[in-house]
Amino acid sequence: MTFQSLDGLVQGLHHITLVTSNQEVNRRFYTEVLGLRRVKLSVNQDDVFHRHLFYADEDATTGSAITFFEWPELPPGTAGLGSPHHLSYRVPSVDALPSWASWLRAAGVSVVGPLLRDGRVSLYLRDPDNVSIELTAANDQKLTESDVEELGRNLPGVTAVTSGMRLTTFDHASPVSSDPKLTARFFEKFVGLKDNFSLPAPDQGDATILAIGNAERPDFIRYLASERAREGYVGRGSVHHIAMAVEDDRDQLKIKRHLDDVGIGNSGIIDRFWFHSLYFRDPDGNLLEVATKGPGYTADESRETLGSRLVLPKWVEPRRTEIEAFLRKTDAGNPVSWPPVYPLTPKRPEALTQSN
Numbered sequence: 001m002t003f004q005s006l007d008g009l010v011q012g013l014h015h016i017t018l019v020t021s022n023q024e025v026n027r028r029f030y031t032e033v034l035g036l037r038r039v040k041l042s043v044n045q046d047d048v049f050h051r052h053l054f055y056a057d058e059d060a061t062t063g064s065a066i067t068f069f070e071w072p073e074l075p076p077g078t079a080g081l082g083s084p085h086h087l088s089y090r091v092p093s094v095d096a097l098p099s100w101a102s103w104l105r106a107a108g109v110s111v112v113g114p115l116l117r118d119g120r121v122s123l124y125l126r127d128p129d130n131v132s133i134e135l136t137a138a139n140d141q142k143l144t145e146s147d148v149e150e151l152g153r154n155l156p157g158v159t160a161v162t163s164g165m166r167l168t169t170f171d172h173a174s175p176v177s178s179d180p181k182l183t184a185r186f187f188e189k190f191v192g193l194k195d196n197f198s199l200p201a202p203d204q205g206d207a208t209i210l211a212i213g214n215a216e217r218p219d220f221i222r223y224l225a226s227e228r229a230r231e232g233y234v235g236r237g238s239v240h241h242i243a244m245a246v247e248d249d250r251d252q253l254k255i256k257r258h259l260d261d262v263g264i265g266n267s268g269i270i271d272r273f274w275f276h277s278l279y280f281r282d283p284d285g286n287l288l289e290v291a292t293k294g295p296g297y298t299a300d301e302s303r304e305t306l307g308s309r310l311v312l313p314k315w316v317e318p319r320r321t322e323i324e325a326f327l328r329k330t331d332a333g334n335p336v337s338w339p340p341v342y343p344l345t346p347k348r349p350e351a352l353t354q355s356n
Helices: 023-033 096-106 145-153 180-190 249-262 317-332
Strands: 012-020 037-044 047-056 065-070 086-090 111-117 120-126 132-138 170-174 194-200 208-213 221-225 239-246 269-271 275-281 287-295
Touching (some): 012 170, 023 037, 023 047, 096 111, 096 120, 096 132, 096 145, 180 194, 180 208, 239 249, 249 287
Parallel strands (some): 012 065, 086 132, 239 287
Antiparallel strands (some): 037 047, 047 065, 111 120, 120 132, 208 221, 269 275
């Protein structure tokens, strides 16, 4: 059997989807605290009585969108095999990290860092649902450990998220692997991505970081790998799936045909209206998606009005009255508490076993 090369089809991350317990608390945190823009308010197309919330930069750039299914009835999730560990956003520079630390702490958010990582400096926090988020910037200044510690001691007074602090696109997502060699082979053979390097994990001695990516973005997926990794559970505060971007339907179809040819189960191509989706799982059960860059979030709203109203794909629109009544009922039984009591961010934020 002869296979067409998949190299270069996947361009990076498209979006990352998680689970939240309360849409209004979620909205306020990601817009008012993290400074993102809600670019779409819709419903889960596979579970239409639950919301799907989208946040991104001002232009809804591919690779900037974090999305949430609102499932208040789920128990809290646990990171592990099949339930990714954390996600990481880029900030414009290392100098933005002390400003973020100051801003977040003033908002009551538990923060750890800045910390020196491999070639980067990072700050870690938890959202109201206990999602683990890293804010990171390239260590272009070649800062040492003592330099970074000094950054953390000298925090400026910050009263708003400024342009110099804005979150840009994702830096990476971090699922969990029990077998890095198997994971690397899976991505190379079936997705066209490479195992670009491995490093000791910064916060757990028996784990490694497996960097998966392409020539331009060598580590947009950074697996935390350990033979001792435990099964995770996707619940409130979990990463539900990680979506990778391809240019168009043609490139997506090449990956689907390859998965079919080798017998890897997948969803088939699904029209999500704003993009087309193809879902499958890695060897450890992490749910992955390959999504097209278009049509885009402005297919049914202008750039200026993105995220301002509940929008439904045309095949869901006939159920609007029923859906809106159900969502009102959900809201009535799911009160908003703001500001929230934020979860504590562990001192070893990238450890697979989270404890302080």
